[in-house]
Amino acid sequence: MRKPRVSIKQVAKHAGVSIATVSHVLNNKGNISDATRKQVRDAAQDLGFIPNRNASRLRSGQSLLIGLVVNDISNPFFSELAADVEAVAADAGYLSVMANSRDSLERQKTVIETMIGQGVAGFIISAASGSDETTFEVLKEHGVPFVLCVRDIATYAADFVGFDNFQAGVLVGRHLLERGYRDICFIGGDQRNINRTDRLNGLLHALGQQESGICIHLDMPGPATQKGGFEATLSSLKRAPRTDALVCFNDYVAIGAYEALYKLGKRTGVDVAVIGFDNVPESAAWNPPLTTVELFPRTIGRRAVIALLARITDNGSAFERVQLPPSLVVRGST
Amino acid sequence: MRKPRVSIKQVAKHAGVSIATVSHVLNNKGNISDATRKQVRDAAQDLGFIPNRNASRLRSGQSLLIGLVVNDISNPFFSELAADVEAVAADAGYLSVMANSRDSLERQKTVIETMIGQGVAGFIISAASGSDETTFEVLKEHGVPFVLCVRDIATYAADFVGFDNFQAGVLVGRHLLERGYRDICFIGGDQRNINRTDRLNGLLHALGQQESGICIHLDMPGPATQKGGFEATLSSLKRAPRTDALVCFNDYVAIGAYEALYKLGKRTGVDVAVIGFDNVPESAAWNPPLTTVELFPRTIGRRAVIALLARITDNGSAFERVQLPPSLVVRGST
DNA sequence: CTGAAAGCGCTTACAG
DNA sequence: CTGAAAGCGCTTACAG
Numbered sequence: 001m002r003k004p005r006v007s008i009k010q011v012a013k014h015a016g017v018s019i020a021t022v023s024h025v026l027n028n029k030g031n032i033s034d035a036t037r038k039q040v041r042d043a044a045q046d047l048g049f050i051p052n053r054n055a056s057r058l059r060s061g062q063s064l065l066i067g068l069v070v071n072d073i074s075n076p077f078f079s080e081l082a083a084d085v086e087a088v089a090a091d092a093g094y095l096s097v098m099a100n101s102r103d104s105l106e107r108q109k110t111v112i113e114t115m116i117g118q119g120v121a122g123f124i125i126s127a128a129s130g131s132d133e134t135t136f137e138v139l140k141e142h143g144v145p146f147v148l149c150v151r152d153i154a155t156y157a158a159d160f161v162g163f164d165n166f167q168a169g170v171l172v173g174r175h176l177l178e179r180g181y182r183d184i185c186f187i188g189g190d191q192r193n194i195n196r197t198d199r200l201n202g203l204l205h206a207l208g209q210q211e212s213g214i215c216i217h218l219d220m221p222g223p224a225t226q227k228g229g230f231e232a233t234l235s236s237l238k239r240a241p242r243t244d245a246l247v248c249f250n251d252y253v254a255i256g257a258y259e260a261l262y263k264l265g266k267r268t269g270v271d272v273a274v275i276g277f278d279n280v281p282e283s284a285a286w287n288p289p290l291t292t293v294e295l296f297p298r299t300i301g302r303r304a305v306i307a308l309l310a311r312i313t314d315n316g317s318a319f320e321r322v323q324l325p326p327s328l329v330v331r332g333s334t
Numbered sequence: 335m336r337k338p339r340v341s342i343k344q345v346a347k348h349a350g351v352s353i354a355t356v357s358h359v360l361n362n363k364g365n366i367s368d369a370t371r372k373q374v375r376d377a378a379q380d381l382g383f384i385p386n387r388n389a390s391r392l393r394s395g396q397s398l399l400i401g402l403v404v405n406d407i408s409n410p411f412f413s414e415l416a417a418d419v420e421a422v423a424a425d426a427g428y429l430s431v432m433a434n435s436r437d438s439l440e441r442q443k444t445v446i447e448t449m450i451g452q453g454v455a456g457f458i459i460s461a462a463s464g465s466d467e468t469t470f471e472v473l474k475e476h477g478v479p480f481v482l483c484v485r486d487i488a489t490y491a492a493d494f495v496g497f498d499n500f501q502a503g504v505l506v507g508r509h510l511l512e513r514g515y516r517d518i519c520f521i522g523g524d525q526r527n528i529n530r531t532d533r534l535n536g537l538l539h540a541l542g543q544q545e546s547g548i549c550i551h552l553d554m555p556g557p558a559t560q561k562g563g564f565e566a567t568l569s570s571l572k573r574a575p576r577t578d579a580l581v582c583f584n585d586y587v588a589i590g591a592y593e594a595l596y597k598l599g600k601r602t603g604v605d606v607a608v609i610g611f612d613n614v615p616e617s618a619a620w621n622p623p624l625t626t627v628e629l630f631p632r633t634i635g636r637r638a639v640i641a642l643l644a645r646i647t648d649n650g651s652a653f654e655r656v657q658l659p660p661s662l663v664v665r666g667s668t
Numbered sequence: 669c670t671g672a673a674a675g676c677g678c679t680t681a682c683a684g
Numbered sequence: 685c686t687g688a689a690a691g692c693g694c695t696t697a698c699a700g
Binding site: 005048050051052053054055057058065073074075076079080082083086087090095096097098099100113114115116117118119138141142143226252255256258259262281282284285286287 | 339382384385386387388389391399406408409410414416417420429430431432433434444447448449450452453472586590592593596615618619620621622
């Protein structure tokens with residue numbers, strides 16, 4: 001079916017040298033005279049030679065593939081992160097393979113095993129909800145380095161690059177206090193999601209520092225989607241009609257809250273404040289523009305690649321934890 | 335650095351059989367007794383064996399990798415498409431490798447060559463702006479099957495899965511006529527982008543069927559981004575202050591138009607209508623909700639994988655062209 | 669029903 | 685400075 005590929009053998013023949021020499025030239029190894037070097041390069045060019053990386057990898061054990069496993073590829077937070085992972089990896093000569101765990105433990109396992117079989121040099125993983133110390137055992141067993149990002153695992157020792165969720169919650173809490181909101185509801189997100197727990201704790205921490213009647217009325221977990229936000233908003237306002245601020249697990253949930261408030265005839269930002277996390281690009285253009293917390297997905301992606309490359313080169317060093325400080329973006333919705 | 339991987343050899347030893355037998359069992363080939371089969375399976379399980387696909391691929395020439403090359407990974411249209419490509423490919427036992435051409439011809443070339451080197455079984459490609467018949471020559475030379483999606487190449491013969499852009503333009507044109515808009519401006523998008531040309535032509539076609547003073551004032555190409563839409567809107571309204579409808583190359587451009595109109599003190603959907611293409615999920619929750627054209631990225635992704643798998647199995651058949659009909663979603667912005 | 673052996677396309681010590 | 689040869693982990697005709 002497929003045409004026979006041009007191999008190093010043909011290149012060698014065409015250039016009138018041995019295959020060892022071709023390999024040396026192509027990998028810039030050993031001492032090769034300039035004349036030979038040019039001959040080989042020209043021959044490779046003429047024949048349109050593309051080296052078979054499977055063979056290289058098999059023989060040398062070196063791989064130039066990076067595996068990226070995220071919870072939801074179609075979430076802009078992760079697609080931005082992925083875009084930078086891909087770009088930085090490419091600069092270092094690595095190709096990135098991306099897979100979607102769809103936040104399912106089982107699928108995460110399959111995806112990781114498949115990628116090991118493909119011979120990836122290492123992994124960048126945002127752990128699926130419910131992951132624990134045993135989840136990544138297989139990577140240790142196979143000696144494949146990995147770094148976690150965005151979603152950490154409480155008890156697990158590995159490199160981690162993410163943002164400080166507790167601090168993000170604190171920023172939101174302080175802001176709400178300053179603006180005088182008193183009846184607050186936290187909506188959306190999977191309860192097993194450790195980032196959610198941290199954000200909520202940060203929020204409670206900030207609110208608790210004040211002696212006042214301020215309290216969280218409701219903690220309403222649910223799908224971290226627009227639809228989830230819509231429904232959580234409706235039921236929150238039914239159960240706690242005096243709610244004056246909705247803290248949303250992410251901007252998707254927040255846009256669902258906008259929709260629900262509109263339906264209920266409440267003015268977003270006037271009758272009820274809405275605040276999100278992520279700062280997706282569109283949120284600046286919503287009506288009213290969304291107050292949210294910027295979490296720098298692209299920076300996380302970039303840092304994760306750097307950490308992984310370091311780990312691939314030297315798997316012995318101590319684990320590193322990078323937590324980027326979040327930053328509050330105040331707009332019209334609060 | 336890496337632990338020595340468990341190979342078929344260890345499995346064979348552990349099961350007390352030859353490596354050929356292990357291979358047969360694992361690939362369900364040949365006649366193997368149930369007893370032996372079980373022994374091998376158990377041994378593989380015990381040792382946590384994951385077959386080295388590089389070796390399989392090298393020997394058999396068969397690959398289970400699919401390469402997906404898109405113009406912009408962080409655009410939700412493509413990340414949704416990618417999500418379904420990945421899912422359907424996974425069901426068929428394929429792993430998908432995604433790369434971002436960033437709509438650059440040069441990067442597209444690099445990415446394709448790298449992937450060939452990785453031994454992908456085939457490609458799904460949304461052609462970068464400016465691609466032509468020579469761009470994908472390298473794939474033909476190497477005998478690697480591919481299908482194009484979303485962005486086609488006028489003169490090129492290959493499978494294609496996309497949507498009917500002309501028809502999408504017609505839908506928009508008819509809708510604007512019905513609502514009585516007369517001063518229309520088409521904004522955003524790369525002028526070399528064939529989808530843009532087709533949409534514009536469809537729009538002109540629909541408008542031209544009417545005998546009236548309706549006309550397109552301005553065709554303002556530009557970046558297909560929020561920022562691009564913002565700026566194009568400002569300059570359009572400066573040059574043609576009577577503009578009553580903005581047709582935006584995509585929803586990103588449209589949200590930029592919202593922003594600009596807000597800044598100019600015009601009411602979106604009342605003073606100036608805005609219409610987009612893509613129907614990104616959030617657009618339903620914008621204020622006002624966006625009238626846009628649904629283009630079914632997930633369906634395109636799914637169909638593209640199916641077409642590619644057919645092409646991998648039988649590269650001789652005639653090229654197939656799938657054009658999904660677009661569908662107008664009318665909301666508050668028109 | 670099972671196994672010995674060749675070979676996929678490379679890389680890499682080693683010899684000259 | 686260049687090349688002959690072994691070997692990475694598999695698959696596959698072929699022999700028994």
